Amino acid sequence: MRYRTLGNSGTIVSELALGTMTFGAESDENESTAMLNHYLDAGGNFIDTADVYAGGRSEEIIGQWMKSSPARGDAVVLTTKARFPTGDGPNDVGVSRRHLARALDASLQRLGVDHIDLYQLHAWEQLTPIEESLRFLDDAVRAGKISHYGFSNYTAWQLTKATDLAARNGYTPPVTLQPQYNLLTRGIELEIVDAALDAGLGLLPWSPLAGGWLTGKYRRGAEPTAGNRYAKPQDRAVRDQRDNDERVWEVIATLTSIADAHSSAPVQVALAWLLAKPAVTSVILGARTIDQLVDNLAATDVHLSEAELADLDRVSAPRFDEYPYSAWARQDRHRRLEGGR
Incomplete structure (x- = not known):
């Protein structure tokens, strides 16, 4: 495992982070705890969660694990997020000072800590002036509740506006996206x-x-197996769209070819490609089982040549209708509260 600074801060994190969205949902507590232990054994130290993962259960599992293993918990750089609904009330959502104050305290309680290393706004929210959110985050840093803060799912103009306003007002600057x-x-x-x-x-x-598309497990025209996320009616449209996209299969074929040359797996090459990209601090792994986590962590042993990176860049050239500019991403990022302005 290699390590990098957390953005422009002095905090050091492993280049592969452990995402915990599956904890308490697709992964029970025993499997989640096993993944936490294996991840630390492999040299990882960066754990990512959010207050809405499994309705707060993800944070609780991490908190219980840290309480049972204080030395291990102390070695962890911990990040969580807030913005999405945590209740049914009109103020149980968003990035207002009111909601963030309650969300942060609730996360601290579930995690069993008095301090979070990185606190992130889970998405842009158009009802609350960004100055209000930034002032809260600066106050949270000064109060010792968080060390750093960052954003998630922001577009370039939103990111630039937030960072410029923080600098102009003398607030603690953000460190990650x-x-x-x-x-x-x-x-x-x-x-x-x-x-x-x-x-x-x-x-x-x-x-x-x-x-899961870059693991190589999907085959063109093949029906998803029972239990697969793309077998669900609400996700079938995405499955069909990708199944009919020539670019998807060219990317997978190139991944597979390069993986074969390295005696590795497509998943490891896909992660190694990301680790070679500018500005990347740490790639968040979203494993459901310890076997998946083991496969993902092996990406640290894959070193791609300039020619291999160029081949992957060529077949996967970005499009203008992708995240965060796609219709679903815009709707989610700018979702209004009912009755809001």
Whole structure:
């Protein structure tokens, strides 16, 4: 395992982070705890969660694990997020000072800590002036509740506006941006990567395997097996769209060819490609089982040549209708409260 600074801060994190969205949902507590232990044994120290993962259960599992292993918990660089609904009330959502204050305290309680290393706004929210959110985050740093803060799912103009306002007002600056980024979703390269580099922010890519598409397990025209996420009616449209996209299969074929040359797996090559990208601080792994985690962690042993990186860049060239510019991403990022302005 190699290590990098957390954006423009002095905090050191492993280049592969452990994402915990599956904890308490697809992964029970025993499996989640096993993954936490194996991840630390492999040299990892960066754990990513959010207050909405499994309705807060993900944070609780991490908190219980840290309480049972204080030395291990102390070695962890911990990040969580807030913005999405945590209740039914009109103020149980968003990035207002009111909601963030309650969300942060609730996360601290579930995690069993008095301090979080990195606190992230889970998405842009248009009702609350960004100055209000930034002032809260600066106050939280000064109060010792968080060390650093960052953003997730921001576009370039949102990121630039937030970082400029923080500098202009003398607030603690942000250090990271957590976007979706993988070989099938490279839309952030159109503007967002440059904005992050300009601001000195580190990227924390989520969904690095494109929901499992870059593992090589899918076959063109084959029906998803029972239990597969793309067997669900609400996800079938995405499955069909990718199944009919020549670019998807060219990327997978190139991944497989390069993986064969390295005696590795497509998943490891896909992660190694991301680790070679500018501004990337740590890639967030989203394993459901310890076997998947073991496969993902092996990416640290794969070193791609310039020619291999160029081949992957060529077949996966970014498109203008990808995240975060796609219709679903815009709707989610700018979702209004009912009755809001």
